[in-house]
Amino acid sequence: MDFREMLYITTVADCRSITAAARKLYISQPSLSHIVSKVEQDVGVKLFDRGTSPLTITYAGEKYVETARKILLMSDNLRKELIDAGLGEKGRINFGMPTERAGYMLPAVIPEFKKQYPGIELQVMEAKSDELLQAILRDDISFYVIPRSQGELPVGLKAESIYREQLLLVAEGSMLTEDMFLDESSVLNMTEGKRKNRCVNLSKMANLPFVMLKKGHAIRKKTDLVLRQYGIDPKIMIELSSCISAVQLAAAGLGVAIVPQRAIDALGGMERFNCYDFSVTPEFWSVNAVYKEDMYLGRAERFLIDLMKQKFNL
Structure with missing residues (x-):
């Protein structure tokens, strides 16, 4: 197993479709289908039942995807730690928030953030709260900003208050x-x-x-x-x-x-x-940054969240 294969398999599991996953990964459908078959041959079990529509994941596939997500998260955490250790100022932050909240909050923080980290690219996923939750569980984003009332978060997620x-x-x-x-x-x-x-x-x-x-x-x-x-x-x-x-x-x-x-x-x-x-x-209600408990927030990500607190927690 390599990182590329794990990324491809988890994407197929998320999309429940070889065609949709190939489109998301910017590769051809035959190439992705071949990679899935190769991984199944290497591990000796079927990961997906392709006879159903949408495609369904087998028990073995669920175990593979669960472990693959952990490994990919560890790899991403290591990448961020190495960037911080080298005082690197190039990279990308993937985070999410609802569309209108992005229009309200980001103009107040992006100019100052870009002064501090001009080489960091910001990619914002604008979506409803339910969609943002699924995105962070898939590790598509590092954190998302969402208002929430008192209540339980799914196991493994942490909410950090930005402002009321x-x-x-x-x-x-x-x-x-x-x-x-x-x-x-x-x-x-x-x-x-x-x-x-x-x-x-x-x-x-x-x-x-x-x-x-x-x-x-x-x-x-x-x-x-x-x-x-x-x-x-x-x-x-x-x-x-x-x-x-x-x-x-x-x-x-x-x-x-x-x-x-x-x-x-x-x-x-x-x-x-x-x-x-x-x-x-x-x-x-409390507007929070939500992220995985085992997610390493890089120096730039931490600066962005703290900057939101500074601008809005008045």
Whole structure:
């Protein structure tokens, strides 16, 4: 077994297709098919059942892929450690984050990062949270930046907090009636301080239409959780892929939306919209860098994560 063969076999396992894997690896399908057959001949067992569509992996194949991923990760860790040891400043960082978060966060960090590491290329995978999770499990990326509420990560992953971000409810003012708000004096007593926003009573909003993000997005998971806690089965007006679009549609009166504050800031800030807290204690979630526990973060990767903390943890 060599590194190239292990990379090819794990890619076939991820794609469940020789054709798709060959396209991803930039080699011809016959060449990849020959390499798979050669590896199977060398190890003496079938790694894939090619008689099914999509292709299925055998038990022996699962064991091969599991070990191959560990070896490839160790090889990548060693490469990074050697670069750091030699004070090398050339290389590539593969990381991921949702598309809108990339547009929000990267302009604040890339200029300073490139001053420090002009020879390091940044490759960003922009995708939903579910897709980013699968990418890191496949070792396609070193880390990804994602907001998450309290909860378990898959075994072997670690979350490092970058900053806290407030979640708010956005609605066109005329959609809300006075009985949908909590009594201000009782809210202030419970929070022991002055609030920026009025607080809605979500339990009174079950009959309102909701503007939601599509399943697979972190804010959709959070919104579903919050609404379940209030016993609300939401009447979904529309599902989107953009928090910014959700803010705009909610502001236009098409429904109410729960969004992170960064989506509101991207459109000019809370002064432009009707923004409300939706719990007695203002709701926050943690924006984290997520990576494998046994992943070696190179000096440049560590600098990038720390720079995000510096810029956003204000």
